[in-house]
Amino acid sequence: MKKTVDVSIPLGPMHPCWKEPVRLKCETAGERVLRAEVELGYMKKGIERIMQGRPWQEVMFLAERVCGICSVIHNMVFIETMEKISDIAVPPRAAYLRVVANELDRIASHILANFSYCYTIEHETLAMYLLNTRETVLDNLERLTGSRINTAYMIPGGVRFDLLPEDAAAMLADLREVEEEMKRHVRIFETGPLIALRSKGIGFMSREDAIRAHTVGPTARASGVEDCDLRLHHPTYRELGFTQITRTEGDNFARVMVRFQEVFQSIDLIRKCIDTLPEGPIRGGGFCKAGETSYAGEAPRGELTYTIRTDDYGRVVDIAIRTPSIMNIEACAHAMIKDAASIADVTSTFISSDPCIACNER
Amino acid sequence: MKFLYEKDLRQMKYTILTSTKHDETVRAIAERLGMSDAKLRMMLIRRFDMSLLENLESRWQMGQRHANDGDPVAEELGYELFTRFIPLVDTETMQTIYTDTQAMTQEIPFEEAIARGRARIREAILS
Amino acid sequence: MSILQKIKNTVRSRSIHVSYVDVGSCNGCDIEVLACLAPRYDIEQYGIYVHNNPREADVLLVIGSVTPQWVDKLREIWDKIPEPKVAVAIGNCPISGCVYARRGTLTSPPVEKYIPIAAQVPGCPPRPTEILNAILSVAPLIFKDYEEKQP
Numbered sequence: 001m002k003k004t005v006d007v008s009i010p011l012g013p014m015h016p017c018w019k020e021p022v023r024l025k026c027e028t029a030g031e032r033v034l035r036a037e038v039e040l041g042y043m044k045k046g047i048e049r050i051m052q053g054r055p056w057q058e059v060m061f062l063a064e065r066v067c068g069i070c071s072v073i074h075n076m077v078f079i080e081t082m083e084k085i086s087d088i089a090v091p092p093r094a095a096y097l098r099v100v101a102n103e104l105d106r107i108a109s110h111i112l113a114n115f116s117y118c119y120t121i122e123h124e125t126l127a128m129y130l131l132n133t134r135e136t137v138l139d140n141l142e143r144l145t146g147s148r149i150n151t152a153y154m155i156p157g158g159v160r161f162d163l164l165p166e167d168a169a170a171m172l173a174d175l176r177e178v179e180e181e182m183k184r185h186v187r188i189f190e191t192g193p194l195i196a197l198r199s200k201g202i203g204f205m206s207r208e209d210a211i212r213a214h215t216v217g218p219t220a221r222a223s224g225v226e227d228c229d230l231r232l233h234h235p236t237y238r239e240l241g242f243t244q245i246t247r248t249e250g251d252n253f254a255r256v257m258v259r260f261q262e263v264f265q266s267i268d269l270i271r272k273c274i275d276t277l278p279e280g281p282i283r284g285g286g287f288c289k290a291g292e293t294s295y296a297g298e299a300p301r302g303e304l305t306y307t308i309r310t311d312d313y314g315r316v317v318d319i320a321i322r323t324p325s326i327m328n329i330e331a332c333a334h335a336m337i338k339d340a341a342s343i344a345d346v347t348s349t350f351i352s353s354d355p356c357i358a359c360n361e362r
Numbered sequence: 363m364k365f366l367y368e369k370d371l372r373q374m375k376y377t378i379l380t381s382t383k384h385d386e387t388v389r390a391i392a393e394r395l396g397m398s399d400a401k402l403r404m405m406l407i408r409r410f411d412m413s414l415l416e417n418l419e420s421r422w423q424m425g426q427r428h429a430n431d432g433d434p435v436a437e438e439l440g441y442e443l444f445t446r447f448i449p450l451v452d453t454e455t456m457q458t459i460y461t462d463t464q465a466m467t468q469e470i471p472f473e474e475a476i477a478r479g480r481a482r483i484r485e486a487i488l489s
Numbered sequence: 490m491s492i493l494q495k496i497k498n499t500v501r502s503r504s505i506h507v508s509y510v511d512v513g514s515c516n517g518c519d520i521e522v523l524a525c526l527a528p529r530y531d532i533e534q535y536g537i538y539v540h541n542n543p544r545e546a547d548v549l550l551v552i553g554s555v556t557p558q559w560v561d562k563l564r565e566i567w568d569k570i571p572e573p574k575v576a577v578a579i580g581n582c583p584i585s586g587c588v589y590a591r592r593g594t595l596t597s598p599p600v601e602k603y604i605p606i607a608a609q610v611p612g613c614p615p616r617p618t619e620i621l622n623a624i625l626s627v628a629p630l631i632f633k634d635y636e637e638k639q640p
Contacts, residue, residue, distance in 0.1 A: 014541055021512075040412040041558040042511075044374065044377065044558075045556060045589045045595060064515075065587075066515065068519070069516055128527065132527050134527070149520070211424065212447055326420070330414055357516075
């Protein structure tokens with residue numbers, strides 16, 4: 001890209017605020033940031049190239065390891081794409097259990113994102129409260145799937161483990177606790193005067209910019225983009241009566257608040273799932289066939305698309321993954337950070353868009 | 363001790379562009395502009411940063427869905443598409459090309475004027 | 490053992506600064522290292538302070554198989570850490586490359602090719618308690634009587 005000024009302030013690749021390595025080069029005039037450039041390549045593992053030519057049994061585990069934070073949804077979208085290709089039906093109980101696992105993962109991911117934001121604006125107390133709440137959520141994910149991070153819970157035609165009644169009761173009790181704690185954290189965040197100074201009106205992104213860069217997920221919903229939640233079109237979520245949360249401010253505060261509100265919504269969804277959990281088997285059967293299709297699901301960060309071509313033996317011939325962070329990081333670097341008032345706001349703005357570099361580069 | 367960490371990014375940018383979806387997108391853009399895809403790839407690598415390259419596919423899709431200027435000349439030239447959605451040409455250059463082409467359509471046939479306008483866009487991209 | 494060494498030993502046993510570097514993993518180990526900060530595990534009660542500055546670190550946690558950008562930079566980070574220092578590999582990726590060591594990959598594991606590794610915590614990802622345990626057991630081995638062990 002053409003240089004407009006000489007002063008370029010690099011942030012990263014190792015930065016105290018950033019969990020993953022990425023490099024932002026900010027061109028500045030005084031304190032004002034004129035434009036920012038992202039340098040990637042620190043996490044490029046070439047996972048799409050590894051996946052090509054491997055059987056689905058192997059790609060299933062590889063898909064989870066595209067990103068550790070949202071591993072459940074990567075697994076779910078890959079499996080649902082395979083089911084769509086080969087016309088495998090899912091038993092209703094398994095479909096509901098998938099939603100439970102997915103929403104638990106979403107709560108954990110959203111809390112982690114808000115933890116990072118609070119940590120970046122140096123509100124360490126709230127950050128530690130949030131991180132502690134996240135542990136309770138991960139406990140429940142472990143109770144359901146047997147693992148904290150890479151769960152491998154779903155398989156074509158069902159899920160691996162059933163949710164026992166006593167586990168369900170324990171999960172509901174834990175969720176009540178999480179909800180109480182989160183209410184307190186949201187109150188701290190909403191009413192904190194110093195938080196408002198660092199968040200309100202900073203890192204603004206207009207609706208037009210959001211649409212132009214095809215931002216998805218909480219980042220887009222905070223800017224007032226309607227109908228950008230793919231859970232609205234997912235059959236199981238439609239049964240549960242899902243509605244989208246939208247805010248119109250488009251600043252850092254709105255992005256964090258959208259995530260807080262979605263945590264409460266996810267808790268409600270899990271409760272509804274457990275209350276109306278249908279009886280029946282958790283695994284159907286079926287064979288993976290040849291075909292090609294593109295399918296998208298709603299990850300914690302937004303729309304996640306898998307385009308897969310398989311052959312007769314169930315091998316993945318060609319695969320393309322479009323993760324939400326690709327769009328969000330790009331919009332963040334070129335729309336939000338542009339014209340930021342100071343370098344100090346760059347880190348918090350970047351974190352507020354919930355960047356996941358491992359997703360972005362694959 | 364080294365204090366500068368600038369590294370040649372061309373190889374990594376090329377790796378991004380060679381994945382399935384990005385390759386299709388680059389070919390589609392090259393066809394729209396009427397230039398060879400190797401040249402376009404070279405210019406993309408030179409001008410765009412890595413995150414913009416990763417996002418090329420979504421921006422191209424959104425550009426085709428939402429870019430409309432309500433004007434046949436602007437639409438044919440891709441006025442909004444190549445300045446706002448995929449920023450290959452800066453706005454001032456595009457504006458001059460657009461006004462010139464608009465004036466040309468009065469004198470010579472529409473297709474020929476568009477062809478000349480496109481040639482100037484290609485020039486602007488390659489410069 | 491000199492008095493100075495004794496004082497150093499006491500201080501070092503309760504003040505370990507940790508820095509972590511992700512050289513291309515799936516992010517799962519990152520968040521498990523972060524989870525150690527949570528009040529449930531409370532890494533700071535052992536005198537371990539996590540921040541991401543290699544220039545004041547004692548322990549470097551290396552996560553992930555090595556991507557092209559890190560091939561030369563990892564060694565530079567290691568050189569910036571003041572002595573005494575120790576590197577711990579977290580997860581399967583720095584040890585063997587885990588799922589990324591396949592045909593078509595862009596990574597070049599193991600990390601041992603680039604910097605010396607003192608301890609390894611296998612797992613995909615390991616639990617926070619395991620990470621904590623590894624730091625606590627490897628740090629005294631390296632830092633105790635460090636000056637006297639020097640030739």
